[in-house]
Every structure is written in structure tokens, then in C-alpha cells.
Amino acid sequence: MAAITLQNVSVDIPILDVSSRSLKNNVLAAVTGGQIKPTAGSKKVTIRAIDNLSLDLTHGMRIGLIGHNGAGKSTILRVMAGIYEPTAGSVKVEGDVAAMFDIGFGMDPDASGWENIILRGMLLGYSRKEIELRSEEIGLSTGLGDFLSMPLRTYSAGMSTRLAFAVSTSITPEILLIDEGIGAGDAAFLQHAKERLRSFIGEAGLLVVASHSEELLRQWCTTGLWMEHGRQRAIGPLDEVLTAYNDSLSAPAG
Amino acid sequence: MPASFSQRVLTINAADAATGRLATVWNDLREGFRLRELWLFLGWRDVRRHYQRSVLGPLWLTLSMGIMVAGLGILYSQIFKMDIREYLPFLAIGFIMWGFIGGTITASCNVFSNAAGSIRQIRLPLSVYVFQFVWSQLIAFGHNFVIYIIIAALFGINPGFQVLLAVPALILIALNGMFCAMILGPLCARFRDIPMIIASIIQVAFFMTPILWSATQIPERAVFVNINPFYHFIEIARDPLLGQTGSLLNWLVCIGITIVMGVLALAFFSRFRARIAYWA
Numbered sequence: 001m002a003a004i005t006l007q008n009v010s011v012d013i014p015i016l017d018v019s020s021r022s023l024k025n026n027v028l029a030a031v032t033g034g035q036i037k038p039t040a041g042s043k044k045v046t047i048r049a050i051d052n053l054s055l056d057l058t059h060g061m062r063i064g065l066i067g068h069n070g071a072g073k074s075t076i077l078r079v080m081a082g083i084y085e086p087t088a089g090s091v092k093v094e095g096d097v098a099a100m101f102d103i104g105f106g107m108d109p110d111a112s113g114w115e116n117i118i119l120r121g122m123l124l125g126y127s128r129k130e131i132e133l134r135s136e137e138i139g140l141s142t143g144l145g146d147f148l149s150m151p152l153r154t155y156s157a158g159m160s161t162r163l164a165f166a167v168s169t170s171i172t173p174e175i176l177l178i179d180e181g182i183g184a185g186d187a188a189f190l191q192h193a194k195e196r197l198r199s200f201i202g203e204a205g206l207l208v209v210a211s212h213s214e215e216l217l218r219q220w221c222t223t224g225l226w227m228e229h230g231r232q233r234a235i236g237p238l239d240e241v242l243t244a245y246n247d248s249l250s251a252p253a254g
Numbered sequence: 255m256p257a258s259f260s261q262r263v264l265t266i267n268a269a270d271a272a273t274g275r276l277a278t279v280w281n282d283l284r285e286g287f288r289l290r291e292l293w294l295f296l297g298w299r300d301v302r303r304h305y306q307r308s309v310l311g312p313l314w315l316t317l318s319m320g321i322m323v324a325g326l327g328i329l330y331s332q333i334f335k336m337d338i339r340e341y342l343p344f345l346a347i348g349f350i351m352w353g354f355i356g357g358t359i360t361a362s363c364n365v366f367s368n369a370a371g372s373i374r375q376i377r378l379p380l381s382v383y384v385f386q387f388v389w390s391q392l393i394a395f396g397h398n399f400v401i402y403i404i405i406a407a408l409f410g411i412n413p414g415f416q417v418l419l420a421v422p423a424l425i426l427i428a429l430n431g432m433f434c435a436m437i438l439g440p441l442c443a444r445f446r447d448i449p450m451i452i453a454s455i456i457q458v459a460f461f462m463t464p465i466l467w468s469a470t471q472i473p474e475r476a477v478f479v480n481i482n483p484f485y486h487f488i489e490i491a492r493d494p495l496l497g498q499t500g501s502l503l504n505w506l507v508c509i510g511i512t513i514v515m516g517v518l519a520l521a522f523f524s525r526f527r528a529r530i531a532y533w534a
Contacts, residue, residue, distance in 0.1 A: 009268075010268075013532060014532055014533070018446075021444070021445060021446040021447070022445065022446065022447045023445035023447050023448055023451070026445070078374070078531075081376075082264050082266065083374060083375075083377050084532065085266050085268065085528035085531070086268045087268055090265070090266060090267040090268065091265070091266040091267075092263070092264070092265045092266075093265075097264075099375065099377070101374075102371075102375050105375040105376075106371075106372055106375070106376075110303065110306050122291070122292050122295055122296075123292070123372065123376060124376070127291060128295065
């Protein structure tokens, strides 16, 4: 059974600018007691992206993450995916995880469509044999035809998204994490691929989606999780949470 | 269902003590090794991709190294007034080994910053990137090694059974390359000016190491050569390929350095592994 448990999780993300990325500047600042600071504001800044968050997500849940930009939606997805290890607290994830954050990742522009299916498939966890067996079927489902033997750089943006998407949705993960915010295709694309997504999402035991598209969330999710400044503002049935969120948006600031 | 590398149950506890972190690193390395099909594949691609659109492909590596060795060999054998039949093989092997050692150290700086894209997109044991890196360096070395075979054939070098000693030598060097990536990788992801510092150190080290010149040319300054770790690593590989064994001192120093580097790398990697995703 798929499950995700977060216990008092906090995540601090270091903000590294050009100057704090320089060893020379750091050494110089240290040995001179901070007297020499080549540029102002070179001290290390961290942003608390997730603040003491506890969550208990169980099998069958369809969670929609709601919140402003910078509310911690993407960060929490990365924590669930095991990419960001939290600064405090503990995370327990049971089940195979598939993360769809940036749909274009792991593609080689100079390789052909077929080669990219193999490459991406292996990055997603297929063995060489498995992906070679399935590449035919995946290739067909892209509907790209002869283009598959051409290098990826000759593709239009839409075509390469279709290819990436076909490979990504060929797996059947127990836990599916989707971030619409960082280019997992804009809402329009996701609408376009609706059919494919419906069955893909339907098979997942646990779904977490971050999106600004209300329509999309209503279609896929049943539970809403409203994030604000890295904290959980509200969790409950999607409709209620969305209404509360919209009310707060229309309410005058202050 | 593909054999996914996202483990069935993933538990991350930020409060883990140092021993817990060490266990995590061990896990990471084991998991990474289990995914060898992936990094063997990716490592090959790294080398191929560099030269994808050229006719010769990775043989460019061989060719450019070959031209360099031939040119420098002829020039310096004149300068040093040495027999070219003796000097050129010596120089060639030294150069090839240096290409491997120096190249690996310089490139190890970027092992994580270059992979930033996939580090933030999917969960892979971070050791996968380290293994992939060492493997691609070994492939590049393999291409350069062709030059040694050509030269050995041309000059009739028959190293005999001693040549087998080159295998443990290469293993030691590759291991150190891996440790380097585990230390310099996270460090350079955090501090972006370290790669430049490393590159200049490596450049100086090249001239300080007996590659163009031989250690026997300055017998009265043996200490100067002996304190240079690169000398010992070059020697344990070069000597067997020329039909000798390398001195016991060479081997002991290399084994000692490998152990120290290994301990350092484990300590460093276990301390900073979790931060790499934030830095890269």
C-alpha cells in the first residue's frame, strides 16, 4: 500500500548568489572577520521553504496542492520524491514513486527519438531489456511516426513534450507526484493529454498534484491541501479548501 | 512495472547521527552499484556525445593525444639529447596516464553541478553520478591507451608479465578518481570557483611531475620527486607498461594515499551528501 508520512518536516533552502558561491570571498570574509566583503549582502541566506509540516497521506488519496507561488508546493513534492532531504523532521515513503516535474529532463537533443525513449526509459528505472521491448509500443503511442528516427533537436517543442510524456506515462507507479508549476506542461498541454493521463493517474495508488489550474485539480483530486509560507493552512475536501482559498484571494489584503 | 530505483520504503530522518549518515552513504553506494546498467550506459553516452557529430567520433581523443605525444616526443628527445626509442615510449605512457589522472581530477569538480538537471528531477542514488563519471573517464583512457599499443608495436617493447601490474595500478587510480569525485563534486557544487583553482593546481603539477622529464635526470633532488604523490601514481602504471615493476615505495605510497582518500571521501560524502541537491 502506498503511503507518505511527514513528521515535523522543515526544509531550509540556501540562497546562493554569485558571491557566496565563491570560496575566495568566503575565506576573505572569514580571515578578515567580515571586514572585507567584496559585495554587499554576501552573507549566507536561507529560506525556510517548509516549516514544521506533518502530513499523513494514505493509499487512495488524490491530493491537490494549492497555494501562492513560493508557498512550498514544489519543495514539498521534491521532499516526497526523496530529492530534497529535509533539514529537520522525518519522511517515510512507502511504494514506488514517479515524479513528473520537468517533462523535458533527461533528453538528448542530438539523439534520435528512439534513442531518447531508451535513455529516458532507463532514467525512469526500466532495465535496458524492458525498455527495448516496450520502445516500439511507446514510439507508436507518440504518433510521431518517421520523426522518431530524426534527432530530437529537429522536433518542435510540442513534439518533444509528446515524446517525453509518452515515456513517462508508460510506467505504473504506486505514488505519482506531478508539478504543473515547473513546466510539466502547461495546463493546456495536460488537457490535451487528458485521456492518457486519466488512466495513468487512475492506476496510481496515491496522487499528489501541484497546480494553479482549478479545473485540473477538480478533475483529478478529491482532497485539497492549502499551503502558505511552507505551512499547512488547511486540508480537507477539495471543494471546501478551494472555496476558502478563493475567498482569501478576493478578500482585501491585510 | 519497471524495476524502479525508488526503494519500496524510503525513510529519511534529518536527525540521524553521524553513524546513521555513514549507513546512508553505504546504502547509496550499494544502490548505485546495483544500477550499473544505467551508469555504464550513461557513461558511454557521455563520451560519445562529445564527438557525436564528427566522423571519427571518440577516436578524436586518440588522434589528438597521438599528435601531441609524437610532437613533444620528437622535440624533447632533441632538447634532452635522449634516444627517441627510449624517450618516446616513456613520454607517451606518462602523458596517457597524466591525461587520465589530471583529467579525472579536473573533471571530477563538475560531477554534480553538470548533473543538476537530473538530480533535481528524479531520485537516484547520488553515487550513480560518481560511477558514471569514473566509467566515462576509463572509457576515454581506453581510447588513449591505443597509442601505447601502437608505440609498443613500433618500438618493439615487450613488457613481459610485469605488464599485469598495470591492472592493479589502474584500479588504484580509478578508485582515487572516485574518491576525488566524492570530495570535489559536492565542494565544487557549493563553491563555484574551486574548479578554477583545481585546474591551475593540476597544470602546475603536470610540470612538477616526471612526465616530460625523468626522475633519474635529477638524482640529487630525489626528495622533490618523492613528495609528489602524482609521481608515484604515474610510476606504478608506467613502469609495468615498460617492463619494470615500480619500486616498493611507489606502491606503498599509492596504497596509503588510496586508503586515506577513501576514508576522507566517505567522511566528506556522508557529511554533505544530503546537501548536494540543494547546491547543484
